[in-house]
Amino acid sequence: MKIQRNDSVLVTVGDDKGPTPRRVTQVLDGGQRLIVEGVNLVYKHVRRGHPKSPQGGRLRMEMPIQSSNVVYYCESCQKGSRIGVRYTEDGAKERFCKRCGTSVGRVSPPRKAYAEK
Ligand SMILES: [Zn+2]
Numbered sequence: 001m002k003i004q005r006n007d008s009v010l011v012t013v014g015d016d017k018g019p020t021p022r023r024v025t026q027v028l029d030g031g032q033r034l035i036v037e038g039v040n041l042v043y044k045h046v047r048r049g050h051p052k053s054p055q056g057g058r059l060r061m062e063m064p065i066q067s068s069n070v071v072y073y074c075e076s077c078q079k080g081s082r083i084g085v086r087y088t089e090d091g092a093k094e095r096f097c098k099r100c101g102t103s104v105g106r107v108s109p110p111r112k113a114y115a116e117k
Pocket of ligand 1: 077099
């Protein structure tokens with residue numbers, strides 16, 4: 001699965017699963033793990049002097065989840081979907097929703113070798 005930063009996903013497993021789309025803030029391990037906004041929150045206890053919490057205390061932070069526990073969320077069909085990769089007419093690669101076929105952004109510049117004649 002080709003999930004990228006700032007994609008919307010649905011969480012399908014665990015305490016945070018549900019129908020609300022959430023944003024991916026970080027992709028780790030080449031796509032195997034993701035940090036998703038508001039998902040898998042833990043308290044991290046910090047001492048005084050921590051840059052995000054100078055007086056110390058507890059910080060809420062997101063821990064990574066496995067990318068197999070989410071599905072891509074398509075904005076145009078408003079559903080979880082799978083994502084595919086195809087070539088456009090000018091030879092660029094783009095990602096698309098496998099449910100409705102809408103393009104969800106290019107992943108490489110146009111290349112003549114892959115362009116349709
Ligand atoms: Zn779609």
